[in-house]
Amino acid sequence: MNQMKPKKNTLRADGANAGLPGAKRSAPPLVADLFSVSSTNCELKPLPEVSTVAAAAARPGMAGLEAQPMFSQRLAPPIAAYALRITRETLPAIDLDIRQVKAGGLIYLEITAETGSTANIWEKITAAGWAAVIVNLRLESQCRITYAASQTAAPEAGSWALRQANVAAGAEMTWFDLALQGSLTASEITTYLTGERARGAIYGIFSGSGDEVRHLNHRVEHLASRTESNLLTRGVLGGRSRADYRSLIRIAPDAPGCRGQEREDTLLLSPQARIESLPELEIRHHDVACSHAVTATRLDPERLFYLQSRGLDASAARELLVRGHIFAILDALPRPGLRRSVSEFFLSRSH
Template identity: 30%
Template sequence: MNSVPSPFVRAALDAASATPASGIAWLDAARRENLEAFAAAGLPEGRNEAWKYTPLRALSQRALALADRTVAAGLAVDPSNYALPGVEGACVVFVDGAFRGDLSSLDGHGIELVPLAVALAEQPEPLRFALAHRYPHGAADAFAHLNAALATDGLVVRVTDGVVASRPLHVVHLSSGVQPDSAWHVRLLIEIGKHAALDVVEHFATAGDAAQLGTVVANVNVREGGRLGLMALQDASTATTLVRRTQVRLDAGAEATVHALELGGAMVRHELQAELTGDRSRFDSRGVFALSGRQHVDTQLEVRHMARDTASDALWRGVADGRSRGVFRGAIVVAEGADGTDASLSNKNLLLSGQAEIDTKPELEIYADEVKAAHGATIGQLDERSLFYLRSRGIPSAEARSLLTLAFCRAALESLPNAVLREHLGERLVAHLPTGPAAD
């Protein structure tokens, strides 16, 4: 890193110096260590392999103040900004990164929901393993370091052994639009007990178009025989920079399915990491990004098979229009001793404009015997024969293009079990897709 800190790094250090200590020795030490690591390495640059397709030069020149929690706590918020059909369970709302108890409903119908600040005040020790975690990759982990150093708001979710939650949990990250040039940081800790089950809808929404940075780090542990269903809907404002890391750990016989729909944001990155540490565990992921204008969305998927007879299946779709850029890295790692692994990954992409760009990088590392593994990636354009067929049936060109693009994307959402939510997401996707002719 350059010896002179960038405006972004200086602003983050100033924000940390103004943040009061927690009074918990191990937590304050962890925050200090992460801040020092961030200051030493700075933001990743183009030669950093993990970030080579997502330049941060413009962000490094922005001096972002920490979003004011007092301002966020007093803002009037219209719930229609984040209401979703088919999601009527407990709802936890963060506005500009600040927990809003007045907008939240913590009745989890059998699951325990505790704001992070309350959990740290009442019983911090069980959170030590996650919050004192060390990130080893220097600048590549810059935003994880930043989140660990500055996140004071968040949520702790615990599902007791054997409890199957009857309704999905709705976690909302709302950007208010009234705090421009600011940054906010949220931490989520989810523990699903043995043979328990939980569905979560994580929703990034906006009430206004302000240039903000948001970071979210989620640690999810699914114990033996447990099940997680996670739907991530990202529809942030077109001025938002959003960096998320979702880490899922699966014990023996545990299952997790993640669906993701990326629609909004100016620059968005999602690092989805799964570790299958128990025999017969399974991780499935499905995702779509649909981009236009100058949007930039970067998905980094990494699935590590660490035990015997594990399985994973990944199906991701990307669409880029205008001058947008999509990035997808899908990595499958099969560790030594993880015999019996069955893993597959498919990433298909459409370019709807001659000025759009998609970079896709499938990776496969196998260190075990008796393994079934496959991966593939494609980048293309709409099929002209199918387009001609629809037009020959009297369907206008713009509508025909929209129908074909929707059919291409919907393959990644059709397995979502919540039918009402699935239909709504399809409508959101249709509204976001381009309707005009392809750009030259």
């Protein structure tokens, strides 16, 4: 799946697509095949590096992660900074393929979705080395964007990602955060609901085996009235893997009528696996309905026994229950190809 062939109208981020709108020969030097965008009728432009990096680094979430030694040594100025514009003419399926990242390199991508546009973005990090990505989305009113990020880095590598979306009135932003493979994946997603009746959802699946480490940090900031959010993450941890899941729903003082819910369920397959969850709520307006829930459970021995009594062998029964645990999110994935690849990943994975 890491050799996704660019389609006919592929815009290459290395600037090789001369003549296509926005792509210039004078683009900063890039490692070939760094990443590619395949879609039609969307516009990709290189951005001046320095300002965007400064802007990105000024984000509060960034400062926190930077302080951790594992990141500070690997962060460097971006080797690619691009702006992508989605219009009403853009075909909804957009693939962002992040294949090769120079050690310490950072990719910065700014995406603007025009009023009324719709897109299903599938970002794949399949890099052999470390990948660091910052994605900044801006949704104008009434558009619907789904952004699925699947992180299946090489087992000895990892990825670090900071993604955020600014959602205007009536628009809907849905994230899928799929932290599947790699020695370390750290992902922070923040949705700012800035317009009335904006909606934001963050769904996640994390999987860990061996000594893998997962950091997920999902936040929704309700800054306008009658906004809604839904956070749901399912995790499966085996071996000596560890996961740290944090989430926050914050309701601003001048945002009445908001609804928000967060939920995280972890399946612990081995006695050495560890999960730390910190789902937070910060409510500053009384006209609100918010809830959160966290569970950590094992494979239910009774269910395993039942399935085996119906003729499944132990490993098939286990597989079925693991699949059942992540099914709510698997089933909601927007693209058949993505659904298939996650499904296959879980089949091939021995936790």
